[in-house]
Amino acid sequence: MSGSSVSSPETAPQAPVYTYLGPEGTFTEAALLRVPGADTARRLPSSSVNTALERVRSGEAAAAMVPIENSVEGGVTATLDAMAYGPELRIVREVLVPISFVLVARPGLVLEDVEVISTHAVAWAQCRDWIDAHIPHAEHVPSSSTAAAALGLVGGHPEAPASGGYDAAICSHVVAERHGLNVIADGVEDNTGAVTRFVLVSTPGQLPEQTGRDKTTLMIPLPEDRPGALMEILDQFAARGVNLSRIESRPTGEFLGDYFFSIDAEGHARDARMVDALTGLHRISPSIRFLGSYARADGRAPSVPWHHRDAAFQAAGSWVESVLRGQQ
Template identity: 70%
Template sequence: MPGSPLTYAFLGPEGTFTEAALLQVPDARQAVRVPASNVNAALDSVRDGWADAAMVPIENSVEGGVTATLDAIAIGQELRIVREVLVPISFVLVARPGVRLEDVRRVSTHGHAWAQCRQWMDRNIPGAEYVPGSSTAAAALGLLEQDCHYDAAICAPLVAREHAGLSVLAENIGDNPGAVTRFILVGRPGALPARTGADKTTVVVPLPEDRPGALMEILDQFASRGVNLSRIESRPTGQYLGHYFFSIDADGHAFEARVADALAGLHRISSGTRFLGSYPRADGQATAVPAHTSDDAFSAAKAWVESILTLKSAAGESGSGASPKA
């Protein structure tokens, strides 16, 4: 209804890096923010219509693509990425008050966080058992439960600051101090965000058949039009062994002739191609476009071809009524 606040879902619980990403969206602080238990639940809330958009992680600078998101957005009712957000990542090790570092035997966190802290763990708590958690915040909050079966958790500093029942055992435990996670805000299909000159387009392309050169045909649709790829990852479709789709980020916007032409080429060779959106880059880095793949170059080439076809058509019409010479 008019005037109602927007509703945003995010990978919860509260205090996750995903919520931190959502709070970078201009109207998020005035919106209704609803934590979801997993990526599928967050995206399904958008598909079902009770959330206007959902914020989920898609890529980490250390571990690469977040497979849960890549898979969930590639199937089911189509969704659109409308924004991306970058969040610097730092981790702390927390436990209940009174627990010392030397007491820790089992540690819980999200898989990506564990991967980014393995070296620190090996140096400081060698032999500690990893207990998978649905998110860093969920692992930390689990320590507050009576029947918690692990000793410590790896989480964001924000979670430790907001919960008095958590004691910080160590700070800045990430192996890569420059780690960044990329998050995407996903909504239902609608009008594309305006072209800015610093944009990104995301597509999912099923491999049409497993044969030599099949992937090259997909990549050629971009290369021949001067479209740079900033990410490409293969994921199994789950249908049968050897059946894959490719999740691709391309520099540019669907409103650009070269990108639109590449999308058309992808659809010709793989009709199951899924367009996931064109949206501004979070880093604002402008895309360098070679002169021969600019919109002006595409327009000039199209006009040239049309001039040839027009001349041919006119010649055909003028000759159609002429009588053959005796």
């Protein structure tokens, strides 16, 4: 927002609404709070990734923060699938959040008393070894989020597992501290230093500016199931010197064996090598979906050989033009 004078109540622009995978206290909210201005904006928790993204599509929210990848478990399938279908969305920013968990229980319980634990499926996967080593008899009840599971221990919560009947939950330190929960074990994650990558998603619009340290996310359907079909897609990147930092296959849901590929490529859609790659990919797979170009959260610049840099593409284009004009 800008302006040299104070607007009247009738003309003052409303603060943007951001939604996120809730409830309050999730790692997703922590990621959102790292976005400039989000701390003073209206923040609207959503019960699922689909709900968060639909709020953006409908205009109820300006953007949504959702998890997309974990350093231990890989891609978050709910997000990958939700962005692959429906009206197009754009990733405009990514945020990396270190992940550490605590085990909380109902008042008066200790570790040996725990029989059933609730948490999000991704969190459970990151703590399975610890659980097996300390309370191997404990069962898991899935929850929509780590925070919902924890808050279900204190008088219930609308997003807690409907089945109830659990006596402990795995959640973040923030939730435990904010609500004064009974922490019975700290650092229950299997991999110290685990990180989850979150993305801020908006509707299509002006792309973020190039930084030289960018990432482009794509959804590419396999045009036909035949030998070499995937290699043909990958060659479009390799031939232009575009490195891939993530590639995952996901079923389309239409029939068995029908897949699309979710890909993160190093570079911005305005980079000459990426423009050339995207052009080639569209010829092979016209249903390709562009999900955004945005700055890398880690600030790491790709290593690009000189013959794949913009200047080399420009020089090559000028040379071809001179040949066509008969001026070589």
